[in-house]
Amino acid sequence: MEYRARWENGCLRLLSNQGPELAEGELVTVSIDRDRSGKSHRHQFAWIKDAWASLPEALHDMPWAETAETLRKHALIATGFSQVYTLDCGANATARRVKAALLAAEVKAHGYALGQVQGPVVRIWTPESQSLRAMGGDRFKESKNAILDWISAQIGVAPEELRRAAA
Numbered sequence: 001m002e003y004r005a006r007w008e009n010g011c012l013r014l015l016s017n018q019g020p021e022l023a024e025g026e027l028v029t030v031s032i033d034r035d036r037s038g039k040s041h042r043h044q045f046a047w048i049k050d051a052w053a054s055l056p057e058a059l060h061d062m063p064w065a066e067t068a069e070t071l072r073k074h075a076l077i078a079t080g081f082s083q084v085y086t087l088d089c090g091a092n093a094t095a096r097r098v099k100a101a102l103l104a105a106e107v108k109a110h111g112y113a114l115g116q117v118q119g120p121v122v123r124i125w126t127p128e129s130q131s132l133r134a135m136g137g138d139r140f141k142e143s144k145n146a147i148l149d150w151i152s153a154q155i156g157v158a159p160e161e162l163r164r165a166a167a
Contacts, residue, residue, distance in 0.1 A: 012030070051154075055155055056156065059154060071151065072127075075146075075147035076128055076130070078150050083126050087102075092119055095120050095122045096117050110127060
């Protein structure tokens with residue numbers, strides 16, 4: 001269970017109309033993950049846009065280079081900030097048909113997805129959402145740094161250079 005909360009007047013208050021299912025007096029562990037700033041969120045999208053505009057010509061035809069957004073989502077998958085599911089279809093031909101259908105559905109739902117067939121097995125990857133609601137401050141910082149490193153390597157610049165260019 002995850003809930004957002006706010007510290008007010010010495011009390012941690014849940015930001016939800018429906019509380020967790022707890023027994024009266026039950027003790028729980030709470031971990032604190034501070035929200036990220038809008039400035040950090042905007043900064044990430046600025047350097048991704050700059051990086052996308054600077055992609056080497058040899059990468060322009062890559063499926064993930066179509067837009068700055070597909071670049072970001074591919075980088076999330078490439079760095080492990082993704083969900084993956086595996087399905088055994090029993091036969092390679094079936095797996096290929098299933099992959100096509102699943103990939104189309106996931107692209108429609110997430111804007112970007114990757115699929116792979118290995119024999120009778122299909123794997124589909126979708127990027128984690130970086131929305132304020134879906135990803136707290138710590139996880140966002142981890143993902144931002146990971147995709148910064150990955151994208152920097154693709155365009156051949158140091159991560160610090162890309163970070164500074166969009167500041």
